[in-house]
Amino acid sequence: MKRFANPLALGALVACAVSLIGWQVHAEPNRVKFPELDKLVHYTTVKRGNVTEHIMTTPEAMAAVKNGKPIPAGTHFVLVDHRDGKLYRYFVMERGDGFGAEYDASRRTADWQFQWFWPDKSINKDENTARCQSCHRSQQGSDYLFTAYRIPRFNGTPVE
Secondary structure (H helix, E strand, C coil): CCCCCCHHHHHHHHHHHHHHHHHCCCCCCCCCCCCCHHHCEEEEEEEECCEEEEEEECHHHHHHHHCCCCCCCCCEEEEEEEECCEEEEEEEEEECCCHHHHCCCCCCECEEEEEEECCCCCECCCCCHHHHHHHHHHHHHHCCCCCHHHHHHCCCCCEC
């Protein structure tokens, strides 16, 4: 059996490989379930170039935000991602009792978990859900939501 000439170089090579693998984190199993879209309210639309995102949630979440109350467990927020006018994917946030306990403090977003889904509603395993948590952590003051401020302005027509 041939030995590696420099054990320190071998160690560095292994550490580099582990580091690179760590950067390629994909969707992880979690408790997010795809919701019944017909029970959600489309309250806002965000447009960026060829991307149009329709964002929806439950009527109960709408009422909670409008009344300054906590968003209840069981709530879904869904971003319906269209590219060039065609459905591309779904991004789903779900709040559940104890969902946050499944993550260490550096990743926790209260009791929200995140998942990406393809148009056929299967999990999009190419997406990195840790990246979602990292980004949404910046919105801690608005219950980890980027568009919560639009909900009070909703009057039946999606706010753009």
